[in-house]
Amino acid sequence: MLRGLMQGRPLLISSLIEYADAYHGDTEIVTRTVEGPIHRTTYRAAHRRARQLANALGRLGVKPGDRVATLAWNTYRHFEIYYAVSGMGAVCHTVNPRLFPPQIDYIVNHAADRILFLDLTFVDLVEKLAPALASVERFVIMTDRAHMPKTALEGALCYEDLIAGESDAFAWPLFDEMTASSLCYTSGTTGNPKGVLYAHRSTLLHSYAACMTDVLGLSARDSVLVIVPLFHANAWGLPYAAPLAGAKLVFPGYKLDGQSVHELLEAEKVTFTAGVPTVWLMLLEHLAKTGAALPHLERLVCGGSAMPRAMIETFETKYDVRSIHAWGMTEMSPLGTLGTLKAKHAGLAKDRQIDIQVKQGRGVFGVEMKIVGDDKNELPHDGKAFGDLLVRGPWICSAYFRENKPAVDADGWFATGDVATLDADGYMQITDRSKDVIKSGGEWISSIDLENAAVGHPKVKEACVIGVRHPKWDERPLLLVVPVEGAAPTRDELVDYLRDKVVKWWLPDDVVLVKELPHTATGKLLKAKLREEYKDYVLPTAG
Numbered sequence: 001m002l003r004g005l006m007q008g009r010p011l012l013i014s015s016l017i018e019y020a021d022a023y024h025g026d027t028e029i030v031t032r033t034v035e036g037p038i039h040r041t042t043y044r045a046a047h048r049r050a051r052q053l054a055n056a057l058g059r060l061g062v063k064p065g066d067r068v069a070t071l072a073w074n075t076y077r078h079f080e081i082y083y084a085v086s087g088m089g090a091v092c093h094t095v096n097p098r099l100f101p102p103q104i105d106y107i108v109n110h111a112a113d114r115i116l117f118l119d120l121t122f123v124d125l126v127e128k129l130a131p132a133l134a135s136v137e138r139f140v141i142m143t144d145r146a147h148m149p150k151t152a153l154e155g156a157l158c159y160e161d162l163i164a165g166e167s168d169a170f171a172w173p174l175f176d177e178m179t180a181s182s183l184c185y186t187s188g189t190t191g192n193p194k195g196v197l198y199a200h201r202s203t204l205l206h207s208y209a210a211c212m213t214d215v216l217g218l219s220a221r222d223s224v225l226v227i228v229p230l231f232h233a234n235a236w237g238l239p240y241a242a243p244l245a246g247a248k249l250v251f252p253g254y255k256l257d258g259q260s261v262h263e264l265l266e267a268e269k270v271t272f273t274a275g276v277p278t279v280w281l282m283l284l285e286h287l288a289k290t291g292a293a294l295p296h297l298e299r300l301v302c303g304g305s306a307m308p309r310a311m312i313e314t315f316e317t318k319y320d321v322r323s324i325h326a327w328g329m330t331e332m333s334p335l336g337t338l339g340t341l342k343a344k345h346a347g348l349a350k351d352r353q354i355d356i357q358v359k360q361g362r363g364v365f366g367v368e369m370k371i372v373g374d375d376k377n378e379l380p381h382d383g384k385a386f387g388d389l390l391v392r393g394p395w396i397c398s399a400y401f402r403e404n405k406p407a408v409d410a411d412g413w414f415a416t417g418d419v420a421t422l423d424a425d426g427y428m429q430i431t432d433r434s435k436d437v438i439k440s441g442g443e444w445i446s447s448i449d450l451e452n453a454a455v456g457h458p459k460v461k462e463a464c465v466i467g468v469r470h471p472k473w474d475e476r477p478l479l480l481v482v483p484v485e486g487a488a489p490t491r492d493e494l495v496d497y498l499r500d501k502v503v504k505w506w507l508p509d510d511v512v513l514v515k516e517l518p519h520t521a522t523g524k525l526l527k528a529k530l531r532e533e534y535k536d537y538v539l540p541t542a543g
């Protein structure tokens with residue numbers, strides 16, 4: 001081999017904010033703050049404050065490789081933490097505040113987070129959790145002095161005070177591009193949440209890919225509303241891709257209702273936005289109720305759960321917004337496929353085009369995909385054969401954090417847990433899920449955890465939980481119960497029993513008593529069969 005003679009500058013996250021400062025310094029970052037008012041800053045100011053924060057973290061003793069956690073909404077402060085922490089060589093661990101508190105405990109302890117940044121909305125929660133968060137040395141409340149609450153959190157610091165006195169002189173260090181940059185736990189599997197540990201290199205390559213025209217297509221003329229949370233797979237890469245493109249960033253804080261989202265879309269002349277179907281449903285409801293329009297919005301990416309056909313149709317035909325269906329995973333940084341059309345589809349009738357757009361999309365360069373049958377043999381790309389979807393690529397995880405085993409097979413393929421078809425044009429369509437989880441409003445519910453909790457009830461002999469279609473949340477849990485001989489537990493009785501065992505939004509929407517449940521030869525519940533059987537089941541909450 002003859003070695004190339006090009007520069008080996010490492011691909012580092014700090015270069016993104018340096019670039020945005022140098023070339024798009026006056027481009028805005030707008031936030032609906034947790035405190036309430038709209039806040040405006042720029043890439044230049046955010047870069048300066050990220051350097052001040054890096055100095056502050058150094059003073060608090062944060063070293064390269066240390067984990068620094070956030071429990072926070074999408075705001076400019078959260079964005080600054082992203083860059084300060086990763087830029088200095090530490091690891092930004094975004095914790096999902098919607099998890100059941102014991103899971104938050106588990107995750108923070110597993111990651112051994114040393115500092116925890118939290119929004120005002122989570123002070124009560126963290127006060128309760130604090131005794132269990134053994135590794136956390138410092139809590140930083142992401143607000144200013146005027147809004148600092150009285151708190152039982154020992155030695156809690158105020159974010160603005162923390163950085164106020166710091167110098168903005170900080171030279172981002174150069175290091176190996178495979179260094180860990182951020183950490184995000186996913187519950188998209190069975191058992192405890194697993195940590196996906198991103199690297200600087202994977203993040204930079206993913207950011208380049210994200211900006212491509214047929215992916216997110218970001219440019220310096222875009223105004224980007226980041227609806228997907230910063231704690232969901234790095235908000236699908238937008239906090240990195242937007243500075244790379246020089247696009248304006250708009251952060252919604254915690255208000256994701258239709259009216260609040262619409263206000264930002266209008267006021268900030270948003271051209272691009274991304275989020276899960278539940279949020280877009282709330283926006284469409286608001287638009288229908290008020291008769292409002294979307295004159296600025298050009299493209300809307302929808303993923304995390306399947307984008308319903310009617311939603312694509314409404315955005316495209318009624319509001320003239322291009323709907324881009326996307327699929328990915330926390331383990332994939334997360335972008336995998338995007339549903340953009342090809343030249344040969346231009347002449348098709350709208351209906352036929354939407355037939356293609358309802359599929360999850362075609363693979364992005366950098367993501368190899370294949371489908372395999374039970375015998376592990378590859379299946380044809382004919383749009384009909386379906387099998388387990390495997391992926392491979394430079395921004396796909398190879399192992400989970402602190403698990404001493406690979407998460408991929410001998411050839412480097414990662415099993416997604418999705419069951420899909422692939423067609424001759426490369427479009428992938430999900431037909432089922434082999435992992436035992438339910439996705440409600442973009443968040444995971446573990447059916448196994450619910451089943452284990454339900455069988456604790458004295459009247460329950462066996463329990464099975466499956467996801468059933470729901471118009472607002474995409475899927476909701478349905479609990480199927482085989483009662484013990486002679487018993488007939490009621491729905492309310494069982495749901496009440498689960499109340500202190502799982503977070504409220506995990507509670508099953510309905511309970512059905514059955515005589516028996518189908519099993520495989522090895523005694524496992526045959527969930528695919530049950531999902532098929534109950535696919536048209538109408539939940540009492542569906543109205």
Ligand code: AMP
Nearest residue numbers: 186188303304305306326327328329330
């Ligand atoms: P997460 O790691 O939480 O981002 O979840 C990833 C999983 O969400 C995938 O493996 C799919 O099961 C599901 N998912 C993501 N996007 C879509 C989509 N567009 N349609 C259907 N399921 C999706």
